[in-house]
Amino acid sequence: MSAKTDTEVIIxxxxxTVSGNESAEYLQRVAAYINNKLNEYNKMDSFKRQSLDKQNxxxxxxxxxxxxxxxxxxxxxxxxxxxxxxxLYDLKHELxxxxxxxxxxxxxxxxxxxELNESSKQIVRLETELKESKK
Numbered sequence: 611m612s613a614k615t616d617t618e619v620i621i622x623x624x625x626x627t628v629s630g631n632e633s634a635e636y637l638q639r640v641a642a643y644i645n646n647k648l649n650e651y652n653k654m655d656s657f658k659r660q661s662l663d664k665q666n667x668x669x670x671x672x673x674x675x676x677x678x679x680x681x682x683x684x685x686x687x688x689x690x691x692x693x694x695x696x697x698l699y700d701l702k703h704e705l706x707x708x709x710x711x712x713x714x715x716x717x718x719x720x721x722x723x724x725e726l727n728e729s730s731k732q733i734v735r736l737e738t739e740l741k742e743s744k745k
Contacts, residue, residue, distance in 0.1 A: 622648050647673060 617634040618627050619641035628637050647669055651657045657665060 621645060644673075 614629055614631055615634050615637065616627055616629045617637050618625055619638055620626075621641050621644050626641075628641070630637055651665070651669055651672070657668065660668065
């Protein structure tokens, strides 16, 4: 666990000191996210007409919505990653099986070539013997 960090951030125009186990840069990014949400909502007239409690509740609901959407996206990406890892695993096994089959085929081909060479030598010997026996 990293050391506790205290840093000053500006949220909603107010300077606050926040503490956390994260870096100061991270805490500033969190504050920037909150400020962006505040700015986004403060541009809406219907939002400005709400009570401060209702405004805070709407922003909290919106941030929770962002969180659950991001969490859902992560779950979908993790599922996709697992599917791709399984596919990669299957492809690796298919590749290994294909390599073994290729090795066996190459071995059989070499044996067949040796047999062909031996047969060719025997044919030449027999042809030579036949020619000599006709003389």
